[in-house]
Amino acid sequence: MVSILLLVKIGWRNLWRNPRGTLLTALALGLGLTLLLISLGLLDGSHEQLVSNAVRFGTGHVVIQAQGYQDTGSLELLLPPEVVATTDEFMHSEAMKHVLRGMSPRLLASGLLNSAVNASGVSMMGVNPKEERAVSLIPQRIIEGSYLSDDQESGVVIGVELARKLAVKVGGKVVLMTQAVQSPATEPTDGDEGEMQSTLLRVSGIYRTGIEAIDAHVIQLPLAEAQGLLGVPNRVNQVAVLLEREVDSRMVARKLREQLNGIPVEVLTWREAMPTLAQSFVLDEAFNYVTNGVVLAMVGLGILNTILMRVLERRYEFGLCAALGLRPVQLAVMVIGESLALTAISLALGLVLGLGAQHYFATAGLDLRWFFKSSLPAGLVFDPIIYSRLSVARIASSVGIVFLTATVISFYPALKAARTELPGALQVF
């Protein structure tokens, strides 16, 4: 034990024989960790933002739909009437209320929106304004007028692209035409099953999400108005559930499935409801692993180069130590100790720089607007400012991986030192 401490002490002091060289090497290696932390922070942050946006513009973290809706997209597949009440009761129970952020029943359909000058196909969404506000981002993205009010019986909010196409402004009139639907389980109310229906709506507000597919096609109107238009009073075909934390999605979906057991519905997490997005994350992660692998390789080669050079420069000293009775394993420990000390300094530097950068990007964000000059691309599906998010587990795993890489790589120079041959290593001239 004493001799190990001595060997580590020698290793540590050897590092400071050339302080500038050691600090430069440590800085270079530390920058590797810094890059790793920045890259992971921005990746996790962008994923978090993408998920947050996707679930709030889309289905929520968990969505309840009629059985088969995910595959067919058939708007005739309505949820059985008891689903909304059961879900509402369960999600507001003592066990779940801290998990829930909001839930919104929706009636979805397609239609044609006409103005005095133009017409456009739209995806209509009948919503309860109060509940939708807690779930969707659209109410927050109103740029003209106002979102639907809770007691509003009529009215519509439309995207900025659609407003431009239809040349309508807030307060303007539009006519929504759609085909009445009738699910097999629902009796027709006024005999207008499958017939074209239309209603006159006044534009309450115009929103902009930055996502063209939404801004040009999605409209929201009061749920009762939509139900009346489609001829399905008190029916919806989707309940979107927004949670406080994304990580609870699977758990909540599982519990909801248990609650709704026996009812022909499908309960999906956002990953299941939006598989393309989930897969793009997997691809993104894979690409990031490759990038991080390159960074780690650079860090590893830096350690290898530095320690190997130090070992080769000190061939005589290792020969001297061996002559005095140091065993090969002790020579190796000395080198590994030196390498670990260098790694520790590098990690400390890397952590200081990396966490500093992480703090900056977490608060100020990485503003990509300069990249897009003055205008954002029409198809932009993420916020142009990415905020870094780095969990303690991510930091710990990054530090651990760099430490492990450096340790494993130091075995080679350690082996070189252990193989110091006598008396050859003692030849000076």
Add this chain to the structure above:
Amino acid sequence: MTKWAVELKDVKKTYRTGSIEVPALRGITLQVTPGEFLAIAGPSGSGKTTLLNIIGGLDRADAGEVLVEGKNLQLLPTGELARLRLQRLGFVFQAYNLLPVLTALENAEFTLLLQGVPVKQRKERVQKLFTEIGLANLEHRRPGELSGGQQQRVAVARAMVTEPALILADEPTANLDSTTATALLEVMEQLNRAHKTTFVYSTHDPLVMERARRLIRMRDGQIASDVTHAGQTL
């Protein structure tokens, strides 16, 4: 218990570089009594360093037997050889004897530390030796802050401090001026007399040869003469 500190029987060593063979030792037979103060002299290439390396277990002979305190070094595995060097042998090289990152005190106690000697005992032994050989108050200096003679004395202290059976010194005065060389030799002699430690050192300095109580002259890998200070030829 053997009566020899070192015993060599027809030891041969040849270095090979590609197809070229250079015989370094051509059948050396030699006995060294415990407590001897023995110098090995000879011109460059005569085999002095090779002989010391083989006695010290730093190199292996091609043929013959090398016995140190009765142990046949030819039969010892590498690990055992390292242990023998640590426990029973001391080394002083021509130069660069010390680890530059350790102080004089740490260098001197280096081998004691590896032996696991407790800290108090280590300090006492080193301090005593340092006082004995005139290194008191230099304990905390790094090698770069010591003169060549002081560095060699620290090396001698490191070799002595484990109380080895044998100290091997390869041209320990080669890089020193004559005054410093004489002073170092005096230190070695003093330790040899006081502690009865066997010293075997190589040199080609006539002044240093004169201080030896036994002088072996080598030429072309063979012992040319073996003379004791009293004038007896062995």
